[in-house]
Amino acid sequence: MVKEVAKSYFTLLAIPIVLSVLAFIGTVKELLIPVIFSVLMVALALYTGDDEPQVYIELALSRDRVFVGDEVEVRARVRVKGGFGLLSIALPPASYRDSRDYARYTESLEVTRGNSVHVVFKGFRNLEREYVVRIKALRRGRFELGLVRYTYHHMFGMRVIEDSWDKGLRLTVLPRYRIIRRGVGRIKPSLVTPRVTPIRLGPHSTDFIEVREYVPGDPFKFINWKASARSTQGKLLSNEYEREGLRTVVFLVDVSENMRYGLPHENPLEYSIYLILSLAKALIRYGYNVGLWTLPDTDIYVMPSSGQTQFYRLLNALLIIEGIRESEPEDYLDPGLLRIIAESKPILILLTNMADGQSVRRLRSYLCRGDEGRCRGLGRVLIIDVVHSSITHRELLSKYMETPCLGIAPSRARLYRALPRWTQVVTWDPLCEGVGGLVARLMPRIRWLS
Numbered sequence: 001m002v003k004e005v006a007k008s009y010f011t012l013l014a015i016p017i018v019l020s021v022l023a024f025i026g027t028v029k030e031l032l033i034p035v036i037f038s039v040l041m042v043a044l045a046l047y048t049g050d051d052e053p054q055v056y057i058e059l060a061l062s063r064d065r066v067f068v069g070d071e072v073e074v075r076a077r078v079r080v081k082g083g084f085g086l087l088s089i090a091l092p093p094a095s096y097r098d099s100r101d102y103a104r105y106t107e108s109l110e111v112t113r114g115n116s117v118h119v120v121f122k123g124f125r126n127l128e129r130e131y132v133v134r135i136k137a138l139r140r141g142r143f144e145l146g147l148v149r150y151t152y153h154h155m156f157g158m159r160v161i162e163d164s165w166d167k168g169l170r171l172t173v174l175p176r177y178r179i180i181r182r183g184v185g186r187i188k189p190s191l192v193t194p195r196v197t198p199i200r201l202g203p204h205s206t207d208f209i210e211v212r213e214y215v216p217g218d219p220f221k222f223i224n225w226k227a228s229a230r231s232t233q234g235k236l237l238s239n240e241y242e243r244e245g246l247r248t249v250v251f252l253v254d255v256s257e258n259m260r261y262g263l264p265h266e267n268p269l270e271y272s273i274y275l276i277l278s279l280a281k282a283l284i285r286y287g288y289n290v291g292l293w294t295l296p297d298t299d300i301y302v303m304p305s306s307g308q309t310q311f312y313r314l315l316n317a318l319l320i321i322e323g324i325r326e327s328e329p330e331d332y333l334d335p336g337l338l339r340i341i342a343e344s345k346p347i348l349i350l351l352t353n354m355a356d357g358q359s360v361r362r363l364r365s366y367l368c369r370g371d372e373g374r375c376r377g378l379g380r381v382l383i384i385d386v387v388h389s390s391i392t393h394r395e396l397l398s399k400y401m402e403t404p405c406l407g408i409a410p411s412r413a414r415l416y417r418a419l420p421r422w423t424q425v426v427t428w429d430p431l432c433e434g435v436g437g438l439v440a441r442l443m444p445r446i447r448w449l450s
Helices: 002-026 029-049 102-108 225-230 268-285 308-319 335-344 357-367 389-397 410-417 435-449
Strands: 054-061 065-067 071-081 085-090 109-113 117-122 127-137 141-144 147-154 160-166 170-174 204-213 237-243 248-254 289-295 302-305 347-352 381-386 423-428
Touching: 054 147, 071 085, 102 109, 102 141, 117 127, 170 308, 248 268, 248 302, 248 335, 268 289, 268 308, 268 347, 268 381, 268 435, 289 308, 289 335, 302 308, 302 335, 347 357, 357 410, 381 435, 423 435
Parallel strands: 065 170, 248 289, 248 347, 347 381, 381 423
Antiparallel strands: 054 071, 071 127, 085 117, 085 147, 109 127, 141 170, 147 160, 204 237, 289 302
């Protein structure tokens, strides 16, 4: 646009110059009047060409921590001194258009009011504008919202200036969860006395046992640096403390491609995170230890523990979990998880989407240990199959008709029969059943596992 304006300017400037030449040759005094116009335009271009604008932008967020579905306001105040031309300003999230994570911004944030891109004309007077952009958080995660870009085009094409600032603002979008207070049946462990020695169960106490070799999964604060420095073998040593006798629940989250079926902000993975937080909140309240791992391993895990602090550890870990396309070998499990399973015999709750036979084969490779053809299980596993059919059905037909719940396809029952006998499957269609009803169905099975 600015180039077209500059081209028209030079074209209009060339006309009076030609007329001035003709007036000089033909001695027509009336034709000398355009010379005045040419001189004025050249003087204006020279006067404003070296005047570099000074742009000041103040950016603020109404809130820096929201839940999925909430809205946040981005308020920008722009002041410009000097310059003569057009100024285009890009506010978040449009300012991240050139970044590698722009696709994540478009999937997770939606502008509901206002505009994040503005074009204004800067004349001879100082310019001051204030813009408000309302953004709706569609998906969990952490987002940088402090970047501001602007581009200045001189009116006559004399110069182009591009610049950007990062104000360091960050927005944290937390996944929603439901606080279940009653109506879930008996949730306390069925065994009062732990199956194994209390050393292997519950959170760490202050009772010291011994110094042993460090193994993956040990808390960093328990490393004995003095003993490690004195070790003749150069091994890392860790302190061992007794544990309280509480039952342990480990959530295993499938992050394969099947969990991404549906919309970016509405798929089996997002509903699984919603369920994990709601169920973990109830389990922690009744004294369970809760941990988290991903399948396949993504180096995102939370060691089992209890208390409100543990809930926020789970929340922070679930913020950064993403579905992946390529993974480690399917039979690979984190050594820290295997150690927890061997020591404390936890309740394993696996959340997945068994969309086809390949999903069943992949789950068997994770859950079965031993030689090929023999399935020696990790322990009793409760599998929650998060169905995606109703989600995709509503995605395709919601604009044309009211989409009812599709229910459970008969083909999934055949897939369930291919699983090992020491597993139990609970099918969940998130659009047909709420989290409260599902938790009520899960509690008797959790008591069976404990």
